[in-house]
Structure formats: structure tokens, C-alpha cells
Amino acid sequence: MVDSISTMGLNLSSTKNLTSGQTLLSKLSEQLTTGKYSSNLTDYSSASAQKLLNFNSEVVQQKGFLNVIESISPRMEVYNSAMTSIEDTASEAFTSVSSASTYNSTTNASLASQIEGYMEQMSYYLNQQVGDRFIFSGSRYGQAPVGDLMALPVPPTEVTPYLATGDAVPAYDTDYDPLAPTALVPEANINEQTSIDTTKKLTYGVTSNEDGFQQLIMGLRFAYAATQDPTNYETYMTTARNLISTGLANTRATHTDSVNAASTLTKAKTNISSKITSLKDQVDTIEGVDMNEVAVKITTLQAQLEASYSAVSNLIKLSILRYL
Secondary structure (H helix, E strand, C coil): CHHHHHHHHHHHHHHHHHHHHHHHHHHHHHHHHHCECCCCHHHCCHHHHHHHHHHHHHHHHHHHHHHHHHHHHHHHHHHHHHHHHHHHHHHHHHHHHHCCCCCCCCCHHHHHHHHHHHHHHHHHHHCCEECCEECCCCCCCCCCCECCHHHCCCCCCCCCCCCCCCCECCCCECCCCCCCCCCECHHHHCCCEEECCCCCEEECCCCCCCHHHHHHHHHHHHHHHHHCCHHHHHHHHHHHHHHHHHHHHHHHHHHHHHHHHHHHHHHHHHHHHHHHHHHHHHHHHHHECCHHHHHHHHHHHHHHHHHHHHHHHHHHHHHHHHCC
């Protein structure tokens, strides 16, 4: 009877060791597969578990900033391309206007056609899209900001200094109301911003109503008006030349701001990528295991389990023999 109880005790002890060893083998096998100590935070110390939570949370946050920056990058490229083209158009227009300071009936029709072309180019560049988003429209993402410039009054009826300010919009804006010319359209004048850090926002958007664009378009309108009015030709052309010159300078300043914003985004992207790498390294330091060490442990444990299986098998045989 005592022998039976003793054998049963050994059997239970061996079975318990087998169960424990199998659990440990399963855990070691998972470590060998994943390279991580555990996927369950309860297996870590409270301090390590808290660090893992903090690090992983910050990785998610930084990836959010990175995704936003990457979504903005194509718009920044189109801003740069469009404003470069606008500056080229304005330079050509200034040359054309400057070389035609006095009325010439022989070349006037050709000049008028050129100016129409410049206005079409201005509309085209300011109505640029990235995907389904008009990037110069402020927050009116699905709406082209610039209407038909040739449909505007000739000569322009706006009063000097010809600039719509604040939340008002110029006559070429598609939300302009000729019956309420001073009506406010705040969504047309929103320069978009984005967070590039937990504490920093960057203004990167450019609208079609920037002073430089208004001055360039008004200058072209006066230049076209000159070709339609020989009597006031020189006066209109002088006004056009001054507006185009000032508009070109202001557009270049806006372009510089946009290039600087793009540069800031690029630097932020680099910094965020580095921060994510650093955070992941810290997570790996806590979670990581020595693969060689794990492999050795598995080999040793498998040998121990095989010995335990053999011992249990022998105990079972002994127990059975006592009842035969």
C-alpha cells in the first residue's frame, strides 16, 4: 500500500514536471519563432511593461505624423512646379508688355492673343489638382478657385490698390459675387496647416488669392484692356507693367515660403523616421532574446522531457505490474 502511494506520488510529480516543461518548451519555441521574449505584457516586469506601452504608443503617434507628411509631399511638389511656371509666365508677360509700351496697330492683335494665353496659363496653374483636391482653393478642396479671366470686365472696374484683403475674394475667384463684392469667403483664404510634432504646427498651404497672384492677374487684365483701347493704351500698359512687376516679386516671396515649408517637412520626416527607429530599438532591447541561447535551452529541455517521458513510462509499467 505504501509502495502504491509512493509510486503514485512520483507519478504525479513527474506528470507535473512534464506539464511545466511542455509549457516552457512552447514558450521557448514561440521566442525562437518571433525573436521576442513574449507577446503577453504580463510576462514582463511592471517597469518593462510600462516602457513597452509608452514606446509602442509613441511609435504609433510618430507614424501618424509621418503619414500626414507623406500625404502632403505630392502637394508641395505641385505647389513648387505651379509657382515656378507662374513666375515664368509672369516674366514672359512682363517682357511682352515692356516691349509694347506704345500702341502698334500692326502687332496689337498678336499681343492681345499673347496676353489671353498668359491669362489662360494663370488659370490653369492656379486650378491645379492633386488627386481630387484643388490645392490653391483654401479649404474648398473640391472646387476650382479661378474662373474665366476673359469673362471679367474690360477694363477692370476694381479700385486701386486692386487687392481683395482679409476674407474677401478677388473678382476672378469662383465664389466672387458681383452683387456683393465685399462679401467674405473665409474658406477661400485658409492657408492649410499640419502638425509635424506634438507641439509644432507648420503652415504650408498657398491660396489662389495671394497678393502676388492677384497683382499678376490684374496686370494681365490691364494689359489686355490696353489692346482693346488705343486711347488709353499707354496708361493701361504702364499700370499693367507695374502690377506684373510687383506681382512677380510677391509671388517669388510666396514661392520661397512654400519651398521653406517643404524643406521643413523633409527635415521633420527625417527626424520622425530616426525617432521611430530609436523607439523600435528600445522596444527590441526589452523584448529581444538571444536566439542562440533559446536554441540551446530548447535542445536541453527536449532532452530533459524525453528522460521524463521515459521515467513516467517506467513508473506506469511498475504500477501496472503490481496489479497483475
